[in-house]
Amino acid sequence: MSQATTAGFDALLLISFGGPEGPDDVIPFLENVTRGRGIPRERLAKVGEHYHLFGGVSPINRQCRDLKAAIEADLAAHGLADLPVYWGNRNWDPYLADTVRQMADDGIRRAAAFVTSAYDGYSCCGQYEQDIERVRAEVSCAPEIEKLRVYYNHPGFVEPFVEATRAALDSLPRDLADEAHIAFSAHSVPLSQPGRELYAAELADVSSLVAETAAPGRPWKLVYQSRSGPPAQPWLEPDIGDHLEDLHAAGVRAVVNVPIGFVSDHMEVKYDLDVEAAETADKLGLAFRRAATPGTHPRFVAMVRELLQERAGSGRPALGSLGPRPDTCGECR
Incomplete structure (x- = not known):
């Protein structure tokens, strides 16, 4: 596996929002999401009813597991089977901090982060960058983590x-x-x-x-x-x-x-x-x-690898009128 092929990264980190995986998780999850905002518990209980319609389980963690597996298969099919893929969430298990500790224990030194949010803006991009910085400050010997660019027009x-x-x-x-x-x-x-x-x-x-x-x-x-x-x-x-x-x-x-x-x-x-x-x-x-969302569509999965490899100079494809987005979030923090 060449440095050029992986743009010098020795791991890929999938970062997502997280979601409850059972009825007992719902309120603690919503408390994580709204921490510091003073949301009344009765309001959280009302929102929690949405999750209970689905057995208290958000589909997002299963989708992240499926996406992680699809990314690993795509990397392997393109000669990158040695690049490990990790997964951490902002608001539920597996928490990002725990994942970054595991990466440090595994000797990872520089990772590319792909987040399951395609756009600029504070909640879509800036908040993810802040969480990465916060977790790296908390974890001893944390690897460098560079968020891959906004990809809504890829x-x-x-x-x-x-x-x-x-x-x-x-x-x-x-x-x-x-x-x-x-x-x-x-x-x-x-x-x-x-x-x-x-x-x-x-x-x-x-x-x-x-x-x-x-x-x-x-x-x-x-x-x-x-x-x-x-x-x-x-x-x-x-x-x-x-x-x-x-x-x-x-x-x-x-x-x-x-x-x-x-x-x-x-x-x-x-x-x-x-x-x-x-x-x-x-x-x-x-x-x-x-209409269906991209999910694990093969073209979407391949895009993750392409975003990683473009850091080595393979081109930055973009459609629409705004052109390729920069590597860091816009004026949203």
């Missing part, structure tokens, strides 16, 4: 969404498919959050790209979901539920929802879209289809 992220959007449109009855609108959705954030404007610009850029590639001329709109702040605090809008009502009022009969802000089907997809948004559409009489 072909390996865009192409699976193009494929999924076409498949969702094709799943509709032909008379409805011909007139269906596309609603791209992403997690909303407060308007006061650092990096919010860049986050929204990247979402609009990739939504336009996917729409024009998958279904040229098709009506589409970028909407938001999963807001959790107090009603008086302004967040990115419009909300997907409000948008569905607007489509219904305009006489639209079908909508394809593309969760463009997510790399896999975790709880904000499984509940906020597959339950809440789908129920809203059903009440309105709207045919509703939700």
Whole structure:
């Protein structure tokens, strides 16, 4: 395994958000996520009900295990079987600090970090960088850890969404498919959050790209979901539920929802879209289809290796209008 092939890294670190894996985990997990924000316990219990609909298990950890295995298989298929892949979460086991301690014990000196968030902005990028810095300060002899660049416009992220959007449109009855609108959705954030404007610009850029590639001329709109702040605090809008009502009022009969802000089907997809948004559409009489997220799509998995190797000068592919993103987060910290 050459240094050029791995850009001098001796490990790859997969970093994700984390999620509960049983009913007893739900409240402790939510306390981790909201620590320091003064969220009342009754509010946590209300959010916890979403997880209990799924047995108290978030799908995100299983998806990370599957992604890690797929990355390892892809690396092996390209002559990089000796590059170890580690996995750590920000908010649940396996915790990032424990994983970094294991890496230090294993003699890892320099690792590339791939995070399961494709965009710029504080919660998508800056917070991950801060957590990496915090954990490295806590762990004796911690390896250097360099976060791989924002990848929302990398072909390996865009192409699976193009494929999924076409498949969702094709799943509709032909008379409805011909007139269906596309609603791209992403997690909303407060308007006061650092990096919010860049986050929204990247979402609009990739939504336009996917729409024009998958279904040229098709009506589409970028909407938001999963807001959790107090009603008086302004967040990115419009909300997907409000948008569905607007489509219904305009006489639209079908909508394809593309969760463009997510790399896999975790709880904000499984509940906020597959339950809440789908129920809203059903009440309105709207045919509703939700496109798949990249997950372990082979093109997405290959992208992880490509992001690693581009550090050795193999090129920085990017689609859309904003060009390749820098190696560090934008002005979002």
